[in-house]
Amino acid sequence: MKLTASLTSPYARKIRILLAEKHIPCDLVVDSPWETATSVPALNPLGKVPVLETDEGEAFFDSPVIAGFLEALDIPPHFIPQDGLPAVRVRQTEALADGILDATVLAYLETLRPAEARMQSSIDRQFDKIGRALSRLEEQLSGEFFHGNRISLADVAVGCALEYLDLRAASLNWREHYPRLKAFQASIGERDSFVSTRPPG
Known part of the structure; x- marks a missing residue:
């Protein structure tokens, strides 16, 4: 997997923390949507980070959505209750x-x-x-x-x-x-x- 993120984005940091806590291998691509040469809009039409790309090429964006995806992988520890x-x-x-x-x-x-x-x-x-x-x-x-x-x-x-x-x-x-x-x-x-x-x- 690959996470496109800015190092100062707190939304991206939330996902980076979940990845670290779950010990999920993920390449970090540092990219800011504020830069002229940014590739973020090509991944997320809203032009925001973070964006998580799966090994199959599917892209998920918006940190609550990405958090939900990571939970759906069923890799412990879990951060959202099952009930x-x-x-x-x-x-x-x-x-x-x-x-x-x-x-x-x-x-x-x-x-x-x-x-x-x-x-x-x-x-x-x-x-x-x-x-x-x-x-x-x-x-x-x-x-x-x-x-x-x-x-x-x-x-x-x-x-x-x-x-x-x-x-x-x-x-x-x-x-x-x-x-x-x-x-x-x-x-x-x-x-x-x-x-x-x-x-x-």
């Missing part, structure tokens, strides 16, 4: 974490605009979304993991989202306001899969 409702709960937490990523990306892109064209109200709106999502996650977390007594896709997604805030929205200082999430990140961030996929710089 319907527990699986939905894990995927909802993943969606909340991905929503934090979406808002962080939008706010970061706004900061790259020239000062005279930058809309602070747009940045504030995204930061409000992030704050509400973090508050919900803080309330939801009652133990070492978000769902059950072992790591799931929800934990991977939240871990990636929190560290992406450090990279692109450090001014939020989220650790000062969310002690449970702070402890969660300190723990999950020590896993080899997180250490080995941490973005450069």
